Each structure stands twice: as C-alpha cells, then as structure tokens.
Amino acid sequence: MTPITTTAARWLAAAALLVGGLVHIYLYYQGYRSFPNANLGRSFVLNAVASAVVAALLVARSDRLIQLAGIAVAAGTLIAFTLTRVTDKGVFGFTEKGLNPSPEAIIALVAEIAAIVLLVLTLLTDVLVKTDAPPRRTPLAISVAGLVVAAAATIGVGAAAAHKTTPSASSAPAATSPSSGTTPGTAPDSGSATAAGSGTTPTATTTPSAATTAGSGASSPGTSTAATAAVSPSSAAAAPTAGAATTGDQAVTIKGFAFAPQALKITVGTKVTWTNQDSFAHNVTSADKSFASDPKMGGGATFSYTFATPGSYTYICTIHSYMTGTVTVT
Numbered sequence: 001m002t003p004i005t006t007t008a009a010r011w012l013a014a015a016a017l018l019v020g021g022l023v024h025i026y027l028y029y030q031g032y033r034s035f036p037n038a039n040l041g042r043s044f045v046l047n048a049v050a051s052a053v054v055a056a057l058l059v060a061r062s063d064r065l066i067q068l069a070g071i072a073v074a075a076g077t078l079i080a081f082t083l084t085r086v087t088d089k090g091v092f093g094f095t096e097k098g099l100n101p102s103p104e105a106i107i108a109l110v111a112e113i114a115a116i117v118l119l120v121l122t123l124l125t126d127v128l129v130k131t132d133a134p135p136r137r138t139p140l141a142i143s144v145a146g147l148v149v150a151a152a153a154t155i156g157v158g159a160a161a162a163h164k165t166t167p168s169a170s171s172a173p174a175a176t177s178p179s180s181g182t183t184p185g186t187a188p189d190s191g192s193a194t195a196a197g198s199g200t201t202p203t204a205t206t207t208p209s210a211a212t213t214a215g216s217g218a219s220s221p222g223t224s225t226a227a228t229a230a231v232s233p234s235s236a237a238a239a240p241t242a243g244a245a246t247t248g249d250q251a252v253t254i255k256g257f258a259f260a261p262q263a264l265k266i267t268v269g270t271k272v273t274w275t276n277q278d279s280f281a282h283n284v285t286s287a288d289k290s291f292a293s294d295p296k297m298g299g300g301a302t303f304s305y306t307f308a309t310p311g312s313y314t315y316i317c318t319i320h321s322y323m324t325g326t327v328t329v330t
Contacts, residue, residue: 074113
C-alpha cells in the first residue's frame with residue numbers, strides 16, 4: 001500500500017468506527033438505555049464516545065497505538081455482540097437473537113468488521129515497510145474538522161433519536177390500566193392499530209362480521225396474523241383474580257420493550273390486538289404455546305387473538321424474554 005492508500009484506509013476505518021458508535025447512541029435512545037438495567041445503556045454511551053474519539057484521532061494521526069485502540073474498540077463491540085447471542089446471561093443480563101434489532105445490528109456488525117480489516121492492513125503496511133519516519137500527521141485543519149464531524153454526528157444522532165422517542169400528550173395508547181382493570185371507552189379493533197412511531201391514538205371502529213364464536217379461537221378479518229386454535233379448558237391456568245373485566249375488543253401496545261397494559265382482564269369471546277410500535281421486531285407467544293404471532297413482528301405489525309375459554313394466560317416476547325404480559329379471561 002502506498003502512503004496515500006494507507007491514509008485512505010485509515011480514514012475509512014475511522015468512518016466505520018464512527019458509524020458503529022452512532023448506531024449505539026441511536027439504540028440508546030430507542031429503548032436500550034435502562035433495560036435490563038442501566039449498565040447496558042451506559043455501555044452503549046461508552047461505546048459511542050470511544051468510537052468517536054478514536055475515529056477523530058485516526059483522522060489526525062497514523063500512530064500504531066491509535067490504530068491498536070481502534071481495533072480494540074471494534075473487537076470489543078464484536079465480542080459483546082457475540083456474548084448477547086450465545087450465552088444465557090448475555091451482557092448485563094441483555095440477550096438478543098440473530099441480527100436483531102434490524103437493520104441496526106447488521107450495520108454495526110459490518111462497520112466494526114470493516115474497521116478491524118482496514119486497521120490491520122495499515123498496521124501490516126507499517127511493519128512491512130519498516131520505515132523509521134515519524135508518524136504521518138494530517139494537517140491541523142483536517143484534524144479539527146474530523147473531530148468536529150465526529151462530535152457533531154454523535155450529538156446529532158443522539159438528539160434526533162431522543163426527540164423521536166419523546167412521547168407527546170396525544171400519543172398515549174388507549175390501553176387498560178393494570179391497576180384498575182377497566183378501560184375508558186371502547187378499545188379499537190385490530191384494523192385501527194397505529195403504525196410504529198405514528199404518535200396517534202387508535203380510534204374505535206366497527207368491523208362487519210368481526211365477532212368470532214366462542215370456541216373458534218380465530219381472529220377477525222383484517223389482522224396481519226391469523227390466531228391459532230382456541231385453548232382447551234385443560235390447558236387454561238388458574239382461575240382469574242377478583243375484579244371487573246373489560247368488555248369489547250381490547251388493544252395492547254408494544255412500545256419501549258414492554259406490553260401496555262401488562263395485565264388485562266377480559267370476558268370470554270373478547271378479541272385482543274397487539275400492535276408493535278417499536279422500531280424493533282417483537283412477538284407475542286403464550287407460555288403454553290396456545291397462541292403465537294409471527295416470530296418477528298416488525299414496526300407497525302399487529303396480531304389478534306380471540307379468547308374463547310376462561311383462564312389466565314401468560315405470554316412473552318421470545319426475542320426479549322423479559323417482556324411479559326398476562327390476559328385473564330372470565
């Protein structure tokens with residue numbers, strides 16, 4: 001590699017590191033800041049800051065120590081990525097599956113691998129050339145510009161993501177309060193579920209021939225995923241707890257890596273529609289496998305199920321097992 005191509009490789013590695021850091025600061029504001037605990041969020045911020053600083057230094061100098069620091073940041077990110085997918089405890093209790101969240105995971109993965117490859121090439125070039133020349137320095141103006149760009153990009157992406165996730169007064173879902181067990185007004189049918197990030201409240205609609213017969217277990221037309229067969233009495237859990245059950249079709253919002261409401265009381269024959277308002281894939285899977293949505297419900301996707309048998313049904317998101325919910329049917 002010539003000095004020019006070596007410099008170009010170093011700058012490309014800096015850009016790749018910065019991209020990886022920007023993905024982490026974006027994810028921090030998209031729901032990863034405090035679950036399973038705040039340590040995960042802190043690690044994302046640390047990754048973003050370290051990536052931006054090392055990227056700026058790579059633009060400014062060709063020191064081997066800085067190149068090794070870039071490799072260390074990228075390799076550390078890849079190790080954490082692997083641990084969250086191959087171990088039960090993950091990182092700070094966080095586990096993930098495959099290339100989720102999408103497309104952020106694949107972008108960061110490609111960026112970190114590219115940074116390592118480019119920096120290894122520049123190091124090998126320096127070793128093979130065996131030059132005693134001092135480290136090449138980028139002109140001060142370009143160095144300052146690189147630092148400003150790295151800082152501005154990190155702050156800008158963080159601010160944009162924070163603004164995107166700030167709830168407005170009109171964006172609160174019309175969901176049942178777990179403590180009261182009652183729903184003000186009539187909950188929407190699945191056809192009125194909002195797309196992720198739309199910031200609007202679903203409105204009640206009436207769907208012709210939407211009602212299902214008790215015991216059919218089928219969802220009404222218009223839902224994105226067909227519900228499975230009804231649960232037999234023998235598979236139902238313990239008797240429901242005391243308290244008034246809601247009437248009419250009900251809605252559960254998936255947002256901020258949580259089901260809202262987390263606990264829902266309904267009557268037999270009620271249809272419940274889950275709507276994913278996160279930008280990440282989730283799913284709805286009952287503990288006894290009596291009903292399940294698509295394995296990956298993308299942003300805006302819905303899943304409906306009509307409960308035909310009394311009982312208490314616990315469900316989770318199998319992608320993020322700490323996301324749980326309960327439906328009690330009377």
